[in-house]
Amino acid sequence: MKTWYVEDAGGGCQAFGEVVVLVCEETGEVYSARVPVTWTNKLGWEELVCHLMTDLMDKAKVSRDDQFFVCSGNIFHTYHKWLSDQGYNWQTHKMDGLAHDAAENEFHRMVVEAGFPANIKLADRDYRSFYTEIEKWVSCNPGRKQKYWKDREVRKKPAQPRYVLKSTMGRVRNCHQCNQKIPPFSPAVELKYRKDGRKLRYFFHPECCPVKPLKSQLDQLEVAWKGGKLTGILVPCQEQVHCTVCGRPVEPGEKTFYAYEEDHLVCGHPSCFAKTRSGSGIC
Template sequence: MRTWYIEDAGGGCRAFSEVLVLVSEEPQEVYSVKLPLTWNEDIGMSEMACRLMIGLMKKAGVSKSDRVLVCSGNIFHTLHQWLEKEGYNWETAKMDGIAHHSAEEAFYKQLVEAGVPANFKLEDRDYRTFYRQVEKWVKSQPDPARYWKDREARMAPAKTRYRLRNTFARPRKCHKCKGKILPYSPMVEYRLRHKGKKTRHYFHPACSPMEPYKGKLDYATVKVDGQEVEGIILPCKEESPCPVCGRPIKAGERAFYGYLGDILVFGHLPCLLGRKGSLQY
């Protein structure tokens, strides 16, 4: 059984490619690969790093009986999941020794090859100062764009930008059908930051281009005048009286919100679930 170490370098620098290394200390073998500065596929940095590292592992002949120690950084998040799913003998570990030094040397080598002054050195692991020096040098070059990482490409995949939310008291306009998303209704929110500018679009759940990545909305069904009303359970924004019991729904207290036609049905959930007789809104 061999022990393999997986480490990265350069992720904190806005310029130049991140370097990934796969290292065995006994016998000593070092494999390395650079992430591209950009790519066109709709996969994030973690997915790209996983793909490249799988290629290195195949090249090195890493077996499932070997021990694999992986840096805990976010760049390897997808790789962690893949190793677990595939049944590898792996765990996260703080990197040092040959793996750490190999990654740092490989990152530094590409700087020197690009013309970064050789006196720019990482000292006492002061990465912030070192990376600022490098970035300042990049800005001074005639064509700095050739060195910058594409941050948009490194974002999480598009599907993770869709979140299941609710409108609360504010109606929204669906980006697809252009129809109104009613207050106190489920909606899908799409968020993207491009060149420092935030973009948000809103969709009816049925209009969303993708299944929302995460959602914590609680749903319930109550009966109002013999008709079932499906709605969501939300914390009340402002104190208001419950139409069923007359007691206040306090700000922050969870309450039911749903629609019977175009009429908003709301109140304490236990009150609505246990209600008898007609209800006026």
């Protein structure tokens, strides 16, 4: 079992993206990732940071038994929720020591890589002076300003996760990525956001989606079917249908199994489908 610390740096600076780190003090391991200055895939800021953190956890090969101490900042709110949802052992923590230093070092390394004078460093935790130096260095040059000035718009908090795994229900949708149809009662990722006061909504095939959704409202069921397996979704019935297995009606609102057998939609009582093991039901 390891103890990991999660910290960020650079949030208060108007130039450059933030840096996030995952640190183990016992082993001295430091994993870091950089939040871009701006991005275009419609991910919310906290959502994007959560993706970076889960990638770092994969890299660090963390274990389910490991303990996590995470900075309480807004930047990690979605990540906090994700850790709880996934059942990790974690708590917020006022960061000090290696994690704090590692985050500051990574931020410094990033600005120096961009050409900022390496001798100007954070001193006595006087962030304001340090960040002011960086902001001046960036804003005095139009090319730099365009490249490194923080995009505050994309960092505004969205009301909810923007990508959610769900189903198309009874409608055909068009995939925003490949432009092909997504049939009714199929898994799909919904992207919702506001732009200039307008609500926008798009759908993707799960495999076409540019990001892995952090939130799922998809209920799937795999059943034995004609010697093979059939995977379908469970959703409330929208209009009365007849169960493919027992022939009896399924009432609107009742939880219903929908799946495609080749191109043919089958549906009905989840319990009827769950029972179609070889030898009983339809073979």
